[in-house]
């Protein structure tokens with residue numbers, strides 16, 4: 268049997284989420300690296316080409332990132348009130364009177380919006396909005412990027428609305444009643460209870476939406492936005508190195524997405540509140556229990 | 565000079581229906597300052613609805629609610645102003661799950677009373693100490709036992725210095741071993757002169773602490789009296805049957 272005293276130090280390090288992630292990524296990179304080296308050696312791909320063109324692609328990667336960050340932020344801002352309407356509209360409608368008069372049309376509009384956005388292809392939305400924006404603002408420099416950002420914003424707003432709806436709905440009625448009972452006004456209840464609790468419950472789906480949106484930003488290539496996919500295609504075609512260009516570009520997507528999703532997971536664990544959201548890291552508790560038992564033997 | 569006779573809370577001819585179901589069918593009751601009123605009655609008889617009407621979590625369909633002689637179910641009166649003067653303790657505790665015990669108690673002080681953080685913290689720590697939980701200030705609700713959560717909930721209500729405290733079956737969601745610690749806190753409060761309306765089937769508590777006991781059934785008050793007398797010699801068959809049931 269292993270010596271638990273010496274082992275547990277290692278176990279603690281191994282149990283660190285950051286350490287595990289690090290090992291995973293380094294391992295994966297090693298495997299991919301070996302494969303690529305082999306391909307490079309037989310002349311299928313060219314490291315030299317990649318090394319001399321990565322800085323060219325960086326500019327375009329930043330454009331993709333910019334489009335994603337701006338549209339995600341716009342979507343986030345719009346999805347909060349829209350998610351509120353989705354979550355609490357039906358209750359207000361049931362109450363009748365003035366509440367019903369205000370809530371009914373709002374609820375119908377927001378629900379329709381979310382259904383249409385989630386029920387049609389993102390590319391169709393992008394084309395539609397691009398036609399409208401470019402014909403309205405003809406000749407404005409850089410307008411295709413702004414049309415693309417507008418389209419991605421419209422798209423992610425629909426998805427984020429549903430994410431927020433789910434988050435707000437899963438905040439218990441008892442929480443809201445307790446807030447009311449100490450004399451908090453509806454806006455205070457939302458700011459201090461519903462929003463912070465809801466946000467915790469939806470951290471993961473929100474991160475997933477960010478990831479999906481970043482990848483969807485490659486669709487903007489089809490409306491001539493000079494983003495990462497456009498850059499890959501440009502050097503790939505022009506210099507006749509398509510495979511190298513696409514592999515290189517893929518690394519940019521990964522280099523942005525993997526650290527981000529890891530950071531979210533890490534933050535979620537560090538900032539975790541007992542009884543809310545993510546479950547307790549079970550392995551650590553299991554190891555602790557096992558060693559406690561060994562100590563006593 | 566405190567007028568001991570002026571009712572702290574008075575309920576007059578209150579009626580409330582949910583759809584076709586009339587849950588309160590003309591309730592009249594009052595609690596004087598410093599008194600403890602215990603309400604008993606079978607499940608579904610309207611006890612929770614009555615408490616919720618008193619602090620306006622529910623608007624009565626008709627009838628009046630007075631707090632220290634002021635009619636509070638009035639369109640000119642903000643329900644938030646009424647609620648911050650009335651403490652409420654729920655069967656299921658309803659502590660804010662994302663806040664520590666201390667922050668739970670502080671929230672009303674900073675948001676509703678608009679005290680600054682330091683002052684709010686001082687009061688909150690004092691209230692936690694009053695319920696015997698000074699050492700649990702940094703614990704989250706999920707890290708506390710049911711009895712401890714309910715005591716934090718009491719501290720949260722007390723922090724706003726309410727004129728009256730409403731308790732809706734505060735011990736019925738608790739494991740038996742935690743019931744006494746909550747009842748102890750409530751007894752202490754009553755002895756300090758807090759005005760209380762308590763929905764509870766804890767007969768020992770009612771007998772030793774309550775000034776008056778109300779038996780509700782089917783949305784009406786069936787019997788009122790001094791707890792010991794009502795329990796010893798119920799005047800109505802319904803009350804007799806009910807006592808038989810809670811004694812098992």
Ligand SMILES: Nc1ncnc2c1ncn2[C@@H]1O[C@H](COP(=O)(O)OP(=O)(O)O)[C@@H](O)[C@H]1O
Nearest residue numbers: 582585587605606607608609610611612613614
């Ligand atoms: N918000 C509500 N909507 C519809 N029916 C309700 C609501 N609240 C309570 N009721 C009904 O009113 C009756 C009395 O409920 P309640 O006041 O909770 O009784 P008790 O607390 O005495 O058990 C029950 O039949 C309950 O189902």
Ligand SMILES: [Mg+2]
Nearest residue numbers: 611612732733
């Ligand atoms: Mg009840």
